[in-house]
Amino acid sequence: MTGRTRVLIITGDLIGERMAGPAIRVWNMAEALSAACDVRIVSWNRIERTSDLFDTVHVREADDRQMRDHEAWADVIIVQGTSFRVFPSIAQTQKIVVADLYDPFQLEQLEMNKYAPPAEWADEVTKAVSLLNEQLARADCFLCASEPQRNLWLGGLSSMGRLNPTTYSDDPTFESLLRLVPFGVPGEPPVQRRHGIKGTVPGIATDDKVLIWGGGIYNWFDPVTLVEAMGLLADEHPEIKLFFLSARHFNPDIPEMQALTDTVESAERLGLLDRTVFFNDAWVDYERRADYLLDADIGVSTHLIHAETRFAFRTRILDYLWAELPIVATDGDSFATLIRDRGIGRVVPAQDAPALAAAIVEMVWDEDARRVAADNLKAVREEFMWSRALAPLVAFCTDPKPAPDRDLVLRRVSAVGGTTFERILAMPRGPRRDFALVRHYWKQGGPALVRRKMLTRRERLQRD
Incomplete structure (x- = not known):
């Protein structure tokens, strides 16, 4: 060619x-x-x-x-x-x-x-x-x-x-x-133009310690255990705040998942909602995410253990690397191996709220641990630049x-x-395919399933 x-x-x-x-x-x-x-x-x-x-x-x-x-x-x-x-x-x-x-x-x-x-x-x-x-x-x-x-x-x-x-x-x-x-990650380091969290979100002060959940809340994650860990910390460490960056997806084609409902209910049940656990309902603009990342002290990512975990590539972790944030994450995926082997944070067992709480306190308050992570993050960030990737x-x-x-x-x-x-x-x-799909859905679930599929398709076409 x-x-x-x-x-x-x-x-x-x-x-x-x-x-x-x-x-x-x-x-x-x-x-x-x-x-x-x-x-x-x-x-x-x-x-x-x-x-x-x-x-x-x-x-x-x-x-x-x-x-x-x-x-x-x-x-x-x-x-x-x-x-x-x-x-x-x-x-x-x-x-x-x-x-x-x-x-x-x-x-x-x-x-x-x-x-x-x-x-x-x-x-x-x-x-x-x-x-x-x-x-x-x-x-x-x-x-x-x-x-x-x-x-x-x-x-x-x-x-x-x-x-x-x-x-x-x-x-x-x-x-x-x-x-x-x-x-x-971008080749240029992030630049903060204004505060996105500290002193901006009601209930989060400028001197609080912020954990950021840098993406959506989906069923393959485990934010509930993270909220439970915050419950263990709330009385002794009220200055540690958890901020979910994007609770609801901006794309209406992406359904709201059960994990979001469960997470909000857990925060309400434990008396943490808008006290030490905060949800941002809007999806943050791509070019403005640095305003939020640079207001955080720790990046967090917790998930369940299943087939998706083994092969997932958590793109939110890349934003943590870009902002050089120490990371606290669940074990079991490829990034857990990177975090552990390269010394850029702490890895904890799945669904272990006490271990998660202890790791958060260590990475927030242990200056030696933070210094080691900060030094190592610079090298890891270089390895994941888009130009190299x-x-x-x-x-x-x-x-x-x-x-x-x-x-x-x-x-x-x-x-x-x-x-x-x-x-x-x-x-x-075309019509032939549509008719074949109607027959298939009728056999699988009767008129109720056909009606549900037709409504979903109509809503998508109206949005388009």
């Missing part, structure tokens, strides 16, 4: 002042790639932000006629989430495809929908697995965020027949097929090549069968 590679990045996330992890990742990918490539971000969600370095374009959901023009323009297409399912031209493209698998959302679905009726829970997991399998079967290059994720996706690729003699002969480590591209992707896109087994892949994709539900999901969007 001669000249500058044309890279199309597709996301279903909102690109704006408020952005969640997938959009933040896409934005930084585009910035890093723009030095050597022509880059275009396309989202079927809203586009409220522009750049002089690359193009941003909104395409209506399932408007494949419009998407075909972007597919024809591109040399390389980077996909996230449901891109294959939303746009048939992307699923059927002959262009080089990069699948960004930094978020194992099939495991998130096990937690996100566990309170739904069993048939709906099973359907959501089936959809997620089907989407992932389409990407594993088709893409020319894959991105993961950690070594545990590399193991997860090597297993997935193996089961899809992608670790075969052809790809093995090309690279027996498979590191060129599956590239380690973690989430990153995205280097393997930039290298691929500046000299892109089809997967060594491309011919085999295309033959297999054209012959894929799957379950009845998977075959329905793979159908082009």
